[in-house]
Amino acid sequence: MHTRTPLHAVTWLIWALAAAFTVQLAPSPVYVAVVIGICALVVEMHAPRTAFSRAFPIILSLAVAFGLLRVLLTALTSHGIGDVWFTLPSFELPRVLGGFTVGGTIEGPVVLQASAEAFVIVGVIAAFGAFNALASHYELVQSAPRAFHELGLVVTVGIAFVPSTILSIQAAREADKARTGGRVVRRGRLLRLVIPVLESGLERAVALAESMDSRGFARSTAARAEQASAWCGLGALVALGGAFVALIGRADAAALGLSIAGSALLVFAVFLASRATERMRYRPRPLTGADWTVRGASLLAPIAVGIAAVAGDSSLVWVAQPLAWPSVSVLPVVGILFLLAPMLVRPIAADRDADEIAAHPVARTAPGVGALIGSKPQ
Amino acid sequence: MSAIQIRDLRFAYPDSEPAIDGADLDVEAGEILLVTGGSGSGKSTLLRAVNGLVPHSTGGSFGGDVVVFGRSTRTHRPRELADVVGFVHQDPEAQFVVDQVEADLAFTLENLGTPPAAMRRRVEEVLDALGIAHLRSRAPASLSGGERQRCAIAGALAAGPQALVLDEPTSQLDPQGAEDVLAAIGRLNTDLGTTVLIAEHRLERAGPLADRAVIVESGRPGLPGLPGPVLAEYPGAPSVTRLGRVLGWDPLPLTVRDARRLAVTVELPLADLPEPAAPGDLLVRGERIRVDLGGRKVLDGVDLEARRGDVLALLGRNGSGKTTLLRALAGLIDVERGAVERIGSVAYVPQHPGSMLFAPTVRREVTETLRLLGRRDHGDVDRWLEALGLESLAERHPRSLSGGERQRVAIAAVAVGGADVLLLDEPTRGMDWPSRAALEQAVRAHANNGGAVVLATHDVELVARLATHAVVLGDGDVVADGDARTVLSGSLFAPQVLRVLPPYLTVEEVALAVGARQ
Numbered sequence: 028m029h030t031r032t033p034l035h036a037v038t039w040l041i042w043a044l045a046a047a048f049t050v051q052l053a054p055s056p057v058y059v060a061v062v063i064g065i066c067a068l069v070v071e072m073h074a075p076r077t078a079f080s081r082a083f084p085i086i087l088s089l090a091v092a093f094g095l096l097r098v099l100l101t102a103l104t105s106h107g108i109g110d111v112w113f114t115l116p117s118f119e120l121p122r123v124l125g126g127f128t129v130g131g132t133i134e135g136p137v138v139l140q141a142s143a144e145a146f147v148i149v150g151v152i153a154a155f156g157a158f159n160a161l162a163s164h165y166e167l168v169q170s171a172p173r174a175f176h177e178l179g180l181v182v183t184v185g186i187a188f189v190p191s192t193i194l195s196i197q198a199a200r201e202a203d204k205a206r207t208g209g210r211v212v213r214r215g216r217l218l219r220l221v222i223p224v225l226e227s228g229l230e231r232a233v234a235l236a237e238s239m240d241s242r243g244f245a246r247s248t249a250a251r252a253e254q255a256s257a258w259c260g261l262g263a264l265v266a267l268g269g270a271f272v273a274l275i276g277r278a279d280a281a282a283l284g285l286s287i288a289g290s291a292l293l294v295f296a297v298f299l300a301s302r303a304t305e306r307m308r309y310r311p312r313p314l315t316g317a318d319w320t321v322r323g324a325s326l327l328a329p330i331a332v333g334i335a336a337v338a339g340d341s342s343l344v345w346v347a348q349p350l351a352w353p354s355v356s357v358l359p360v361v362g363i364l365f366l367l368a369p370m371l372v373r374p375i376a377a378d379r380d381a382d383e384i385a386a387h388p389v390a391r392t393a394p395g396v397g398a399l400i401g402s403k404p405q
Numbered sequence: 406m407s408a409i410q411i412r413d414l415r416f417a418y419p420d421s422e423p424a425i426d427g428a429d430l431d432v433e434a435g436e437i438l439l440v441t442g443g444s445g446s447g448k449s450t451l452l453r454a455v456n457g458l459v460p461h462s463t464g465g466s467f468g469g470d471v472v473v474f475g476r477s478t479r480t481h482r483p484r485e486l487a488d489v490v491g492f493v494h495q496d497p498e499a500q501f502v503v504d505q506v507e508a509d510l511a512f513t514l515e516n517l518g519t520p521p522a523a524m525r526r527r528v529e530e531v532l533d534a535l536g537i538a539h540l541r542s543r544a545p546a547s548l549s550g551g552e553r554q555r556c557a558i559a560g561a562l563a564a565g566p567q568a569l570v571l572d573e574p575t576s577q578l579d580p581q582g583a584e585d586v587l588a589a590i591g592r593l594n595t596d597l598g599t600t601v602l603i604a605e606h607r608l609e610r611a612g613p614l615a616d617r618a619v620i621v622e623s624g625r626p627g628l629p630g631l632p633g634p635v636l637a638e639y640p641g642a643p644s645v646t647r648l649g650r651v652l653g654w655d656p657l658p659l660t661v662r663d664a665r666r667l668a669v670t671v672e673l674p675l676a677d678l679p680e681p682a683a684p685g686d687l688l689v690r691g692e693r694i695r696v697d698l699g700g701r702k703v704l705d706g707v708d709l710e711a712r713r714g715d716v717l718a719l720l721g722r723n724g725s726g727k728t729t730l731l732r733a734l735a736g737l738i739d740v741e742r743g744a745v746e747r748i749g750s751v752a753y754v755p756q757h758p759g760s761m762l763f764a765p766t767v768r769r770e771v772t773e774t775l776r777l778l779g780r781r782d783h784g785d786v787d788r789w790l791e792a793l794g795l796e797s798l799a800e801r802h803p804r805s806l807s808g809g810e811r812q813r814v815a816i817a818a819v820a821v822g823g824a825d826v827l828l829l830d831e832p833t834r835g836m837d838w839p840s841r842a843a844l845e846q847a848v849r850a851h852a853n854n855g856g857a858v859v860l861a862t863h864d865v866e867l868v869a870r871l872a873t874h875a876v877v878l879g880d881g882d883v884v885a886d887g888d889a890r891t892v893l894s895g896s897l898f899a900p901q902v903l904r905v906l907p908p909y910l911t912v913e914e915v916a917l918a919v920g921a922r923q
Binding site for chain 1: 453456458461462482483484485487488490491492494496498499500501502503504505508511512513514515516517518519520521524525528542544546560561564732735736737750751752753754755757759760761762763774777778804818819822824
């Protein structure tokens with residue numbers, strides 16, 4: 028199958044998760060900034076021109092806006108920690124609402140610390156946005172265990188509604204303006220925009236559900252063994268992930284227990300899956316050497332940062348009190364740079380779609396069907 | 406035994422009047438059966454009953470039997486009929502599940518559990534059968550309407566069904582796209598023997614394609630028969646058929662080719678063709694308009710003016726800038742260079758009426774515009790409801806209406822504001838003949854009352870009947886400009902009557918000439 032990015036969707040997922048974990052493990056602004064920069068570079072180089080890749084900057088700015096809001100709220104409600112920048116008029120919330128003071132002293136360390144924390148969130152969202160821009164969601168569903176296929180497809184179709192909703196918001200806004208001959212009426216405007224958008228979306232959803240039904244979706248459901256296998260696999264993943272977190276958190280007993288449980292579930296999942304029948308897949312994408320290289324390299328990033336954390340590297344976390352420039356050490360930086368691995372893979376030409384149109388300007392005339400079906404075309 | 410048997414089918418949507426009321430219909434294996442009839446006649450419901458969407462996905466009360474290749478829809482859900490019936494929707498956007506054409510084609514095959522090797526071969530075959538191999542890696546959203554609809558048909562066809570059911574597959578398409586889709590359907594029928602059940606409003610191309618036709622009226626299909634005789638008395642018949650009726654031809658022609666053969670013997674005195682009216686006062690003028698969208702020059706130096714009494718048609722292929730020009734005239738986008746001078750007030754009706762309908766009833770939808778403009782006098786509401794033939798629908802929910810009816814509601818809701826110039830973008834898309842007739846009447850009345858109408862359209866039959874002027878756009882500038890008869894006369898896409906009996910544009914003009922002869 029022709030593909031629009033040079034790497035498998037699961038590879039992109041692993042890469043994005045590695046980036047998100049790295050940010051969590053090394054929340055110092057310097058490291059976060061490097062990871063965000065890497066995400067932007069990789070999107071720039073590899074993302075196909077779809078509605079999702081165009082959404083990447085939007086997602087980033089939403090994340091920044093959300094972060095700024097968080098900083099503002101924290102600054103207004105946390106007091107008595109450090110140097111006062113300036114003082115605002117303040118009032119006290121009633122007991123029922125928590126009874127804390129809003130406004131009052133705006134303190135440097137509070138603002139800086141909250142900013143650093145918000146920046147981590149921006150970093151995680153950047154990794155998520157990059158994954159959306161880079162990977163084919165359908166390819167990911169195709170790789171999921173049989174038991175999750177129906178559910179995954181429904182989610183994928185749901186995600187695909189996001190860009191089309193943005194388009195119908197634009198159409199509704201324009202129709203609203205056209206209606207009065209360009210005069211802008213603000214009263215009741217939200218309703219005039221929201222209802223057409225929601226109803227159009229609902230109509231599309233109903234039509235799509237009918238189309239999926241007509242095309243045999245959910246005709247045969249997963250066998251019980253496949254379902255059991257999938258749930259065991261999921262359980263294993265959660266347990267092993269928990270073990271990893273527990274290890275970082277120095278809860279050795281919990282880590283040991285979780286990893287034993289996770290390994291057992293994993294073995295059991297593989298055992299069950301081997302007894303289940305395979306779902307028929309159309310041209311599943313083979314994993315290439317590039318996929319394995321990127322996966323391996325990406326995983327090195329959180330591992331390196333994790334080792335640094337276990338070794339007690341103090342540069343990973345930055346605190347605003349006492350105020351100092353964030354420090355940088357070699358191991359985490361080298362680790363994070365492994366996230367650049369996708370840059371080593373040659374991208375698929377971005378304007379290939381346009382090339383194809385140019386190459387087949389009059390491809391309308393198709394050969395007779397009879398020549399193709401039943402006998403080989405000469 | 407027939408491929409599809411419908412016996413005494415009765416169906417009503419939940420809490421509604423019966424949509425199908427005692428339908429009997431047989432579709433023979435290997436034929437193309439054309440179903441036509443006005444909006445709300447029940448033809449869509451009839452088609453959806455064939456693969457079990459009615460009643461399985463709609464609910465409602467169901468009686469009678471539909472048997473498809475020996476399987477009853479009472480016991481088989483749509484997904485269990487997916488291997489024998491392929492279903493194609495009116496709206497090509499709503500049927501893609503996967504965002505890549507090739508993977509979407511395989512969707513049905515994967516659901517049916519086809520072995521990978523057979524799957525691969527089927528997909529390659531349908532890619533060629535519909536001439537879309539070059540689109541295989543594209544996202545459906547990036548395709549043109551005609552390409553998208555052909556991909557949707559390929560998706561329905563991939564599983565190798567014995568029958569295809571198509572619900573107005575060309576009503577949302579431009580003429581070129583419609584022609585491609587119908588040609589593909591004809592080829593599938595000839596080469597593979599696929600049984601085709603197709604519903605259409607526009608019969609100029611679908612009529613000649615069909616082996617038999619049937620007209621559905623108030624929930625009941627009539628007697629199916631050869632398309633010519635069945636459509637003879639139907640008001641929505643192609644122009645050449647209606648022309649044949651006026652001239653007393655027998656058999657009635659369905660195609661321009663048949664009609665031309667018959668027209669050799671016709672001698673008509675050259676009747677007085679209506680003279681172009683004297684130009685009225687200027688209402689809106691565009692001078693050397695240039696518009697860039699996304700770094701692409703969409704319009705480059707377009708001159709255009711609309712005066713009182715004008716019905717101006719904008720023609721041109723998809724992407725030639727018709728919509729952009731309307732939006733520039735309406736002031737919805739800025740012009741890069743040149744100027745738009747609006748002497749009268751201007752209002753614009755977008756292509757997809759769904760993007761503006763939000764009120765609970767048609768009347769409130771129309772009244773809303775006046776409320777937004779701060780007018781207290783609501784007398785115009787009834788005038789426009791009547792002009793567009795919407796009185797009987799005034800208390801219905803706009804979204805429960807058919808595409809053509811919705812379009813009329815949208816036009817009424819914009820026009821009621823009292824703008825001098827109405828800009829209509831593809832107003833007849835998906836319209837049945839009663840809707841078209843109502844629209845034509847309203848447009849004519851608006852122009853006669855001293856307004857002007859600018860239509861962007863692909864519908865040359867509409868242009869022939871309605872337009873006083875026509876402008877053809879191509880590659881961002883004006884290719885032809887003049888009175889409608891002159892512009893259409895030289896065109897490859899001339900309306901049917903003009904191609905059979907020039908210089909007449911419409912059946913009505915010929916009827917006048919015939920009257921003058923007698």
